[in-house]
Amino acid sequence: MGRLPFARHTSWLFHQVIMMSHFAVYAFQRGSPGWLLGVVLMVACNGGPADHSDARVTVATHLRQAPDESSTTTQHLPEGAALLDLGEVSPYLSGIYLGDTLLWEPWLRMRTLEGNTGWVFGGFVQLNKASTGETLRWRCEKRLYALFGPIPAQRLMRWAAQPITTDTALAHHLREGLALRDTLQTALRYGLRRPTPDAQPDLRWLSPYLRYLRRYRGGIAVDYGLLAREAQQTRGQQDDYFAQSCIEAYPIDSMESPLPAWVFPLSWTESASNLGAGRHQATLDRLDDALQQAPLFQPEWQRLKDLVMSDILDIERSYWQPLPKILAELDALLAQPPNCLTAQERAALALRRQMLAQGLARTDLRSGR
Secondary structure, three states: OOOOOOOOOOOHHHHHHHHHHHHHHHHHHHOOOOHHHHHHHHHHHOOOOOOOOEEEEOOOEEEEOOOOOOOOEEEEEOOOOEEEEEEEEOOOEEEEEEOOEEEEEOEEEEEEOOOOEEEEEHHHEEEOOOOHHHHHHHHHHHHHHHHHOHHHHHHHHHHHHOOOOEHHHHHHHHHHHHHHHHHHHHHHHHOEEOOOOOOOOOOHHHHHHOOOEEEEOOEEEEEHHHHHHHHHOOEOOHHHHHHHHHHHHOOOOOEOOOOOOOEEEOOOOOEEEOOOOOHHHHHHHHHHHHHHHOHHHHHHHHHHHHHHHHHHHOOOOOEOOOHHHHHHHHHHHHHOOOOOOOHHHHHHHHHHHHHHHOOOOOOOHHHOO
């Protein structure tokens, strides 16, 4: 019997305590009435190291030549049939119905006791002679490996359990988290095989691995409220300053979103620039102070500045405020430019003001005209 291919951590107990605590904080902060159940699930998905490599099918199914429901059947598997887990997973999760229940699992490469090798849908398989916790942990890791591949999955698990004790460590942890976030979003975009176009996967099991990131309808975003709580536990004040500044920049639920403080929301995903209300200037002025108070987060401050400037300079942008207010805020920025603006950015603002003064953009959306 072969071993499951997942990495064993020598500090397993410490790993589990950290993961449980972060998930409990996450669930409690979100106000979910089922947060205790979530902690139990977290323990289950990250239970003790399992030596089980044998499995069995829970419902009658088929051993298939390829990881696909339409692939050639190589053997019928009755309920309870014993299998050897060979450790390979499909590079995606498939949505397959069991009765009225839609299961989202990877395909697993298995070997029967007769020696036949093929693929079985993971939703129809469980570990043999394993506890519920071990089985759920096994499932969570299989899903991560299928969605993200072995190396990114292991990075994500280490990142989610990593202790953070200083503001410097949190700055590095955030940067790694944002890189993992990009990988996750790509995987979720292309790593789900839906039985119908409108089928929605149940990905609640993923939340404990996201730490201070959070899934929403547009993808995965930083929850700055959760990040602020992480910052409160570290030595140093730069991370506290950064998190609080971002909460002010994203006042809607304290979460990174397409609706920062300097836009006027038209829907959950669409907005008009609110240039003329003073928010752009206030944010850029705060960035001057931020670069002095929290230089550890300079790349993140730069990204925030780029978002503000893009909202002003985008030639496709429409504006909520009337033109006189828009020009007044631009004049104020040009009269006393924030130190964070480069000479090129100041020149771009002057050019944009000229274009707006000539009526080359749609303004005053609030009037309804």
